[in-house]
Amino acid sequence: MRSWLLGEAGDTDYGKLLRLGLLLHLLMGTRVKGDAVEIIVLGTNWSISNQNGSFTLPANQTLPSGIYSAFHRTLAVPNVLDAYNDVDLRWMAYDNWTYTNKFKFDVDHYKRVRCFNLTFHGVDTVAEIRLNRQLLGRTDNMFVRYSYDVSKLLERDNVLEVEIKSPVWAALAKARALDAANRSVPPACPPERYHGECHVNMLRKMQASFAWDWGPAVPSMGLWKSVQLEMYEVALLRDVDVDISRNETHWNMHISCFMDTKGKENFYAQLVFYAVELLNQTVVIDTYISKPISYLAPVIVFDQAVPIEEVVAWWPNGYGDQKLYPLHFTLNAWLDPSGPEVRAKTMSQKSLRVGFRTLELIERSAPDGRGNTFLFRVNGLEIFMKGSNYIPSHILPEQQSPERIAYLLESAKEAHMNMIRVWGGGVYESDYFYDMADSLGILIWQDMMFACAMYPTTPEFLASVSEEVRQNAKRLSHHASIAIFAGNNENEAALVQNWYHTYHDIDRFKAEYRELYLGTVIHELKIVSHNSRPEPLVSSPSNGKASERDNYISENPQDNHNGDGCLGSKYLPTTTLRE
Structure with a gap:
């Protein structure tokens, strides 16, 4: 790990920005080069139809989407929250629904890209996903991000289909399988007065959607988060955890940068970390320029200390200010030990804000x-x-x-x-x-x-x-x-x-x-x-x-x-x- 000089304590904001500009110019000559990871958001031009095609919406639907919301928006059905519509519209939850997106892709323009990842950030819930009539996979958890390698499936004209199964019937099928194995798990159904559906605990889905004591049963189905086509060389930066602790003189950030990679090859990387309100230096983690990262555990971990006097602490509401500090991470990841190829899509970024505070749960013997x-x-x-x-x-x-x-x-x-x-x-x-x-x-x-x-x-x-x-x-x-x-x-x-x-x-x-x-x-x-x-x-x-x-x-x-x-x-x- 090495650091690059950014500025001196006491710099004006203008001076810091000027020095940052000079630093970035310097880094362009010293940092590993590469182009940015590219992401195409498939957020528009979706159509929706039920299993037999008797109920459809044209290809002008946008994400996030669910069947109740989409059909109500076009006035095809009333608001599910009005009167007795939670019961009267229950037929929608008993049907299967398919989301379809037809999109063009410039195969020639992206022919040098190694990895094409189709990522679904939220599918509600049980579904089969197909691209150009090829099965990509099946989903069963609305809280999970699903990613599929589509490098060999993309064409100039593409048809993406997400066939969402009725959650009511999917839950029932799973419950019957457990019953047959003598491993049933209660409760089977909510109280009758809820007018709900049974076996929601079979599914990794919002448990309240089959009814709760505070709300109606509306067994939702849809693409409730974004769908993205990610294009990159070997890995991209997905999440960053910053664990903050403190001693007598410094705050410490224990930083874990988690990467996603679809390949089964170890790779090389450089990480650049900026915290312009905290540090007078930019941190460059170059350990992995020569030492490969295992694809089985793609994470970069390091610590960064900050003097206590440089930090304003974060406090809960009513006890002080909520000062948050921006952090920015740039990952460059490639396969060849000699470095990334020219124009390879190796760079991904992540920005977040952190508050410096200690928090303890105190469980000591009562007086x-x-x-x-x-x-x-x-x-x-x-x-x-x-x-x-x-x-x-x-x-x-x-x-x-x-x-x-x-x-x-x-x-x-x-x-x-x-x-x-x-x-x-x-x-x-x-x-x-x-x-x-x-x-x-x-x-x-x-x-x-x-x-x-x-x-x-x-x-x-x-x-x-x-x-x-x-x-x-x-x-x-x-x-x-x-x-x-x-x-x-x-x-x-x-x-x-x-x-x-x-x-x-x-x-x-x-x-x-x-x-x-x-x-x-x-x-x-x-x-x-x-x-x-x-x-x-x-x-x-x-x-x-x-x-x-x-x-x-x-x-x-x-x-x-x-x-x-x-x-x-x-x-x-x-x-x-x-x-």
Whole structure:
């Protein structure tokens, strides 16, 4: 690792920008050369049709998209949230729907590109994907990014099809398979008064979409995030985790740069790191110019210290400012030991903002000797957390818009909240959501997406969950707002309190619970676990560290003397609330 001089302490902003310009000019002669990775966003010109073609929309649909939203937008169907339309439009969830995109591609222009990656950032949920009538793969998890190598399939005229299966029938098929193996997992169906659908726990999908006590059943289907064609040489920079800690004199950034590569060859790389508000030097990681990176573990890890006096700390809402520092990373990755070919698409970039703060979960013996404390300490100050439970801003994931999110989070700030819990029956929220939380000083208690149910532990299900946890942990963990991860919503309590009649086979359900949450979810969260971060909680509520003695299935996981608890009240008349 080496550094390049940027400027001196005390430079004016103009002087720093001038020096940065000179530095970039210098780096062009010293840094490994290459062209930028190119991305084509397939966000327009989609058509939608049901299985027999009787219900269609022309090729003017845009992403993000879902079938209820798309057909309502054209007035083909009414708003699913009006009156009894959640029931009256249920036929849409019983059908299969195909999204089709016909796009042209300049094969000759890109003939020197090595890797063509078709990436789906969010498919809801069970689908088959075909390009030019060739099967690319099948999806079964709306929380996972799916990428396919299409280098040998692209033509001048292309037809991309995403055939989305009915989630209701897909869930039923999976439930029947478990029943046949005598491995069923409850609950089968929501209460009848919800007018919902059954077996949502079979799917890695927003659990509330089949009905919940707070909302209707709208079993969503669609492309709820973007679809992109990525063109690059060998690897691209996908996520960056910045773990921040502090000692007597410095803040330290422990930085992990995670790359995606579709090939099965080791490769070479150089990473350039800019932090113009923090460092008077640009950091160049050139270790891997001569030492190849393994395609099996494509990550670059390094540490960068910053003197304490150079940093303004980040604070939760009500306790100080939310200063955020921009960081920028440029990765150059290539195959040949002698360096990248001229004009090869080797450069990818990632920019993010970080806040410098320490955060601890304090679980020490209570003064009265009964159990442990359970509180957060931020920047050395013990803080009373005030907040609420955050359910999805819309039952249709494609309508969880920045405008809705901004309104809700700004309202939370104005109500003097400093922490909210992203509930496990919804979705891992958008980058915009966590960026807003960072800037508003709203800490996030982040559930993983499991709620009020037992779940399968088949090899296929666990493999999908592993990928889900890895991807989302790497995407979210750098945010100053992320306070702690929790493995699920209320599933420990549901198990030991027999909510779903699990006592008849309690040993099996306990073993499966530990396999899913300890052996899979918590295990995969280790990829972003560091001493400076609180250890993830297995469940919410739980008894915190006191759960260890029970191997994380406590007889009373809502013990008032340990961990966190659910203190929500019933809906009370205003006269009762005043009393």
